[in-house]
Amino acid sequence: MTEFVDSLLALIPEWGALSLALITFLSCLAVPIPASLAMMAGGAFAAAGDLDPLAISLGALGGALLGDQSGYLVGRFGGSLITRHRRRRDPADVVQKGGGRSAALLARARGLLDRHGAIGIFLSRWLLAPLGPWMNLTAGAVGFSWPRFTLWAGLGEIVWVGLYVGLGMVFVESFPLVAEFLGDLSMALVLLMAALAIAWWLWRHGRGHEDRGKT
Amino acid sequence: MNRRTALVVLLVLSLALAGLFAARAVMVAMIWREEGPVATLPIAPWMTPRYIVRAYHLPPSEMRALLDLAPGEGGRLTLEEIAARRGVPVETLIARIEKALPANAPAAREAPSEEDDHRP
Numbered sequence: 001m002t003e004f005v006d007s008l009l010a011l012i013p014e015w016g017a018l019s020l021a022l023i024t025f026l027s028c029l030a031v032p033i034p035a036s037l038a039m040m041a042g043g044a045f046a047a048a049g050d051l052d053p054l055a056i057s058l059g060a061l062g063g064a065l066l067g068d069q070s071g072y073l074v075g076r077f078g079g080s081l082i083t084r085h086r087r088r089r090d091p092a093d094v095v096q097k098g099g100g101r102s103a104a105l106l107a108r109a110r111g112l113l114d115r116h117g118a119i120g121i122f123l124s125r126w127l128l129a130p131l132g133p134w135m136n137l138t139a140g141a142v143g144f145s146w147p148r149f150t151l152w153a154g155l156g157e158i159v160w161v162g163l164y165v166g167l168g169m170v171f172v173e174s175f176p177l178v179a180e181f182l183g184d185l186s187m188a189l190v191l192l193m194a195a196l197a198i199a200w201w202l203w204r205h206g207r208g209h210e211d212r213g214k215t
Numbered sequence: 216m217n218r219r220t221a222l223v224v225l226l227v228l229s230l231a232l233a234g235l236f237a238a239r240a241v242m243v244a245m246i247w248r249e250e251g252p253v254a255t256l257p258i259a260p261w262m263t264p265r266y267i268v269r270a271y272h273l274p275p276s277e278m279r280a281l282l283d284l285a286p287g288e289g290g291r292l293t294l295e296e297i298a299a300r301r302g303v304p305v306e307t308l309i310a311r312i313e314k315a316l317p318a319n320a321p322a323a324r325e326a327p328s329e330e331d332d333h334r335p
Contacts, residue, residue, distance in 0.1 A: 006260065010260065010295055013261075013263045013292070016291075045266060048263065048266040048270070050263050051291070173270040173271075177250075178247070181243040184236045185240045188237040189233075191229045191230070192230075194229045195229040201222065202226065206219075
């Protein structure tokens with residue numbers, strides 16, 4: 001393990017729940033910090049009798065929920081700022097060049113999130129964790145319903161924290177290996193989904209080309 | 216390069232990367248299966264005495280003796296902090312613990328094979 005990870009792990013027994021809250025908070029804001037590994041370490045220290053499992057779980061959950069809300073707020077504020085700025089600059093220009101297209105894109109993203117957002121937000125907390133921070137920003141930017149975001153993000157974070165603290169308590173001896181395995185698996189899943197999304201787009205637009213060619 | 220070509224490149228790239236991560240996951244799983252449920256890490260400065268006792272199956276009394284800890288002392292302190300308080304390098308404590316590890320621990324596992332080589 002790297003020196004950074006070693007010093008991160010050294011913080012956990014000393015600062016307990018507080019260190020985990022800070023780590024999960026930062027990870028929800030896309031700071032590249034190994035939060036899953038940290039939670040597993042917390043679980044392992046809890047199993048060894050150094051930390052209280054409930055306290056560290058609540059700490060990690062608190063940090064994650066706060067991080068999600070911050071990401072959502074940044075997205076919401078940033079999103080409205082961009083659209084207002086563009087509108088003010090030159091309305092006609094925006095509609096003609098790109099502006100109309102990006103507005104349509106935003107509307108489509110919003111439609112997609114309205115239809116499938118709940119499950120996306122839920123899964124991007126734990127199974128597809130690398131997508132989490134970007135999902136928060138997007139949900140805020142497209143104006144996804146705040147109560148629904150809070151509900152599904154909260155449920156997802158409960159699964160994330162429970163899963164990783166629990167795994168740490170079970171795999172006390174080998175938690176870094178388990179963390180690496182799950183991290184790699186999560187990345188493979190995210191990349192596979194990205195590939196599927198691109199393939200789907202290409203297939204749809206490829207068909208459009210052929211149709212246009214025939215007429 | 217038009218948008219279509221760029222997307223095809225992106226598609227191939229993400230599939231290749233997905234394969235790479237999946238292969239790494241399989242490799243880690245194989246190491247994990249081979250090692251079994253024993254500690255796979257060398258003793259590190261971030262570990263606490265209780266973590267070492269639990270993960271490396273060392274008797275608590277032996278751990279206390281190795282680190283000169285009074286009963287109840289050293290809870291939640293990492294080896295690094297204990298070394299700093301004792302004024303010794305953390306490597307000294309790590310070497311002391313690794314020597315005392317049961318034979319199935321990773322640090323102790325290599326030592327016996329060396330001895331085997333020296334046998335006539």
